[in-house]
Every structure is written in C-alpha cells, then in structure tokens.
Amino acid sequence: MPATKDRASRNRAGSRQIRPSRPFTLWREVLTAYAAPALMAGTAGLVNGQRDLAVAACTSIAGTSAVVAFLVGAWLRRGGRPRRWTVTTPRFALTAALVVTASSAAALLGWFTAQWVPAHTPVPATPWLERLRIDLPVSAALATTIVTLRWRATTPARPDSRA
Numbered sequence: 001m002p003a004t005k006d007r008a009s010r011n012r013a014g015s016r017q018i019r020p021s022r023p024f025t026l027w028r029e030v031l032t033a034y035a036a037p038a039l040m041a042g043t044a045g046l047v048n049g050q051r052d053l054a055v056a057a058c059t060s061i062a063g064t065s066a067v068v069a070f071l072v073g074a075w076l077r078r079g080g081r082p083r084r085w086t087v088t089t090p091r092f093a094l095t096a097a098l099v100v101t102a103s104s105a106a107a108l109l110g111w112f113t114a115q116w117v118p119a120h121t122p123v124p125a126t127p128w129l130e131r132l133r134i135d136l137p138v139s140a141a142l143a144t145t146i147v148t149l150r151w152r153a154t155t156p157a158r159p160d161s162r163a
Helices: 002-015 026-048 051-080 084-088 091-120 127-154
Strands: none
Touching (some): 026 051
C-alpha cells in the first residue's frame, strides 16, 4: 500500500510543470492599466470622502496609466520583434530608464497643462489642473513599471539576429 501511495505522489509531483506566463497582449495591459488605478484610487476617494480623488481616479489617474501603458507597450513590442538592447539590458536597469523617461515627460506635461492652460485659455486655474502635476507622473511611473516588467517576463532572453 505505501509503495502505491508513494508512486502516485511522485507521478503527481512530476506532472506539475511550470507553465510559461501568458503572452504579452497589449490590449490586456492597457485595460488593466486603466482598471487597477481607477478601482484603487476611486475606492480610496469614496472611503475617505474625497470626491475630487474619486473623479480623478477615472479621468487623469486611470487615463494617464492607460495611455502610458499603450505607448510603452507598443514601443517595447515594436511589431513583435524587440530591440536587442531592451532584451539584453538588465531588467531593473531597463525599467528604471523607462520609468524616468515616462514620468519626466508626464511631469512636464502636467506642469505645462497646469501653468499654460489657465494663462492662455479661458479655462481658470482650478484644483483639478493642479492635481495633474502629481497625478500624471505618478500614474506614468506605475504604468511603465508594470508594463515593462510584464513585457520583460514574456520576452525570450535572446533576441533573434534580425533585431
């Protein structure tokens, strides 16, 4: 009896294989990049009674995350063939470089929008415009980190010779 039990447990253990991660699918990443911050920040806004946070969660926070996830994901995929340096660069170095680039661009866009729009258009300076200075770079940094790490986990270690 113990031999049968032992053999059965070995067969079960041997049949468990590590499944490869799901392939990188851009639309899934963009959808997740929108839904996750919208749900988290929206819930926080509702629980804390901050109506402006609840509104920003579905607009500037989640919208920025989705746009950045799309742009970074599309750039990384590059038509299905990754650039050689994006595959050979250490994962955390690549992530850090892309996060600094994306969040810097988002910070400049947030600053520009908060300063230029009220000065040159009839739109008055409002608190939601000031929120963009924080919402855009933070959302861009989080979305870039998640998309880059997810993409890198699904990319083979060695690129083909055509890249």
